[in-house]
Amino acid sequence: MVVVGDGRYKIPDDLAYTIQHVYFNSENGKIGLDELGIDFIARPKEIEFLQKDKVEKGKPFASIAVENGMVTLNSPVSGNIKEINTDALKNLDQTYDKGFLIIVSPTNLEADLGDLVKGEKIEEWAKKEAQQVARSVFSYKIIEVGDSTVGKTAIKVRFTDDYFKKDLKSTLGVDFGSKEVHFDYFGDDPMLGVEKITAKLNVWDTGGQEAYGVFVKCIIKKPEGV
Incomplete structure (x- = not known):
């Protein structure tokens, strides 16, 4: 577990992340926002799931309504959607567990993981991102x-x-x-x-x-x- 921002943000080191702070859990197929991403968007009001059956890497799969607009999330991997979490919004404080957005069965996992932030790169990346939040x-x-x-x-x-x-x-x-x-x-x-x-x-x-x-x-x- 990587902890940054003076202990405010926990970023699991066994997940893979996009630069949008969308995580992918290769063990259970969960996709969601990491804790930094939740703080970046600030006070989400509604989540709309744009895809029902399958997702494509780098393409929109969900949009989140915030106070002054919409934030569109792109999928970290391609795959078939197994579950959509309609209760995600009220459980974002447990984003890695009950607050996930969707669960997918990946169809091109090895290639899709190539450009995601993972392993030893997570700590340095997360520290820089936490500094960006602080600068707000x-x-x-x-x-x-x-x-x-x-x-x-x-x-x-x-x-x-x-x-x-x-x-x-x-x-x-x-x-x-x-x-x-x-x-x-x-x-x-x-x-x-x-x-x-x-x-x-x-x-x-x-x-x-x-x-x-x-x-x-x-x-x-x-x-x-x-």
Whole structure:
């Protein structure tokens, strides 16, 4: 078993995987999403099985509805479908067991396994993929610069707390507020086409230029951008 992402994701080392994170279990014929793939698609709502009798390697066999679109899954192998798991969606937390999508009887297994991620390659691949998931959350520090009593606090409150107040008192030292912004990134890969991005914005309101000079060194640490 390969464990990555600070223990968040378990990737069995006896399975084979596509770069879409669709796994194939050669012992029982199960096909499904690995734990990283489930986290990539984020909050699946519905699964539609596109094939009823057989699947073809590299061709769509299922689509998953997410909040802002559809994710299409391609089969890792060719074969005849033996079972379709209509309860997969509610069991994705047990994806390698009860949460599988379909069971197939492969028809060209040796050739189909050739380009899948398997064996010793799994650990390095899974670590890189886990880092990609981690990069979906960004933290930014925004520092307001300006003289005292010019309205910096009003801007901060309007942005972080979503209201406007006219009679705010001047900031003494530093004031702080935060807000999370959620949005979607649409990539080229059909599996990772909708990536959920969270930006954590921490807004620092300093009490004039003098306070800015004092606090800036302790506020800015490891920024993603300036």
